[in-house]
Amino acid sequence: MTAYTLDVYMPVIILMSLAVGLVLVSVFFAQILRPFKPSSLKEQAYECGEDPVGTAWSNFNVRFYVVSLIFIVFDVEGALMFPVAAIFRKFVAIGEGAVLVGSLLVFISVLVFGIIYCWSKGDLDWVRSFQLSDEQVNQLKGIEEKA
């Protein structure tokens, strides 16, 4: 194996700066060529012709947060398993594969258990159905009868 130099990261930096350059150049040219006649109507948020009421920055449903929490758990799991997966073939080749299969399977099965738990409790449902208490059911019935 050849000595590892940091030059391998050079294309990464170059590509990122090219992205920045492309944005600057195209926005700059657009700035010169395009018309610029702002008006309060143009700058309104588009809501299919209605006047927008209030801002869009409102409290969002917690389920987005839960999804990203579950995602992070799997992300970290992946990050831990990648190096182990990368050396798996070599361990199999020297006859030590059983150790790795064992530890990988234990690792995966613990997480599978987590998925099964979340699934059975309904946390993976986007639209959640939840059981109303008897009191609430009676209340709803009362409203229906009045109507």
Added chain:
Amino acid sequence: MSPSLNEYLNQFEGHQKVIATVTEVLGFDATGLMTFIVFFTGAFVVVNVMALVGGLGTYAERKISADIQLRQGPNRVGPYGLLQFLADGVKMIMKEDIFPAQADKTLFNLAPLLALIGVFATLAVVPFSSGLTLANLNVGVFYLIGVSSLVGVAVFLGGYSANSKWSMLGGMRGASQIISYEVPVTISILTIVLISGGMSFGSFVGGQGGFPHEWYIFHNPFTFIGFFVFFVGMLAETNRAPFDLPEAESELVSGYHTEYTGMRFGLFALAEYIEVFVLCGVAAAAFLGGYRVPFNLGDGVVFVEKLGLPPIIGKNIGQVLQLGAFLTKTLFLYYVVIWVRWTFPRIRVDQVMTICWKYLTPLALFNLVGVTIWVFAFDGHSIWDVLGHMLSSGSGGGHH
């Protein structure tokens, strides 16, 4: 096999001579400078070709959709309407750029930039051919997963910063969809890492051969399923139909880029089309043999031996063949992506999450366990090796 573009060029005498001359003229060691020039030229060419591919992607999208719906599609600008994308580009530059009054201006400007940085950074590790890989990082595919997640942040910020309700909904949906589908995609890639024993694209492609039976997709039954898990996850990560909920035009107007006009919108679109190409390239490299050409034509030795060509030409013919093989596979997948878009109806937002967490992720985990046991049990051999071995030992009675 040469790890990157620079090292590929270094094996030629001509390139060495150029470095020596430049060193003499400038009076200091020019190796670093030449490395920079080589990489910069390479990156510049790749970026321009990718921009062209992105532009032609929009053309292909419209032409193929027209084909599927028995229409003509763009046919006015240039031959067969081929220059339509240039006309679109000019239009986008000339369009007035409108900032929503209530927007967060900094983030509004930053979002397309982030998307483009994320997508361009992934180009560094795409293995176009064994010589034309900008950086064969040891952690190649893991790096790709990391930088492409910038696109998720960009989608969210694009939706958030405009302060429009449609954008906000699109951005939230987009970000949660992109991160959710990263889970099955990552686990599918993990199975390939298990088989190939390395995380760089060089080792992915190096472990495969030119013929379909040597590809990882046909390596064993689990990778066959894994390919489709990856492909579906890829569609969702790039917001392609049937997973185009973040920009669902019939319910969210245009999703996270509703308020974007002119060039900023164009940059988002460009980033999206290039990302589709890159992920198709990853699928081709990881599952479909990448740049491998049958009969080992890719390394060019055959041309030197059989046709008596000088090694330098033989090598370069091999590179062109490899590039052709890679592009054929990638563009075929690109076609399939467009085909899928115009064939399937959009799914509902709760179905998106159900498909990811209740079908693809368990399936991907099942594949992971399956591949682990397969590699352990059969010592990393493919199903064809195993079958061949069984047949020969069954009929031949122990030739080994």
Added chain:
Amino acid sequence: MFENTLFFLSATLTIVGAAGVVFSKNLMHACVLLLGSLFGIAGLYATIGADFLAASQLVIYAGGVVILMLFAVMLTGGSADSSNKFGIEKIPGMGSTKTYVIAGFSVLVISFTILKLMANFMKSYKAGELPAFSSTVEEIGTLLVTDHVLAFEISSILLLGALVGAAVIARPRKG
């Protein structure tokens, strides 16, 4: 040459990002600046040859944690105003003279202590004194399944705990 460029770019990004997080009064801007800072740290890891650590930094922090934070900010409404709809300041002002003096003094004391402790390790290596960088992935993988296999397995339990905890917290309360 390029090593220095990479280092200075990453270090600048890290420091500017981190300073921006502290001084920004807009939560969303702070999140984005944090993303920049985390990217810079990934670059710093890359500079010292820890390629796997750099990629993990990108995957976990830039991809996961920043999105998580953005969603968490959206739980609060995420508006640019520094006070919420009840008129309560989301980010209380901390910039009084007293706090600056105390903070400056404690930074001095802490950094002197750390420098004193670190002085022994702060040795600059000449080129060739350290072994040539090769892939750290395989070393990490080997260590994870040999010497540190217990940590590897227990981390899965930790992740399980995080998963269950996240699910339980977010569950709608009945009644």
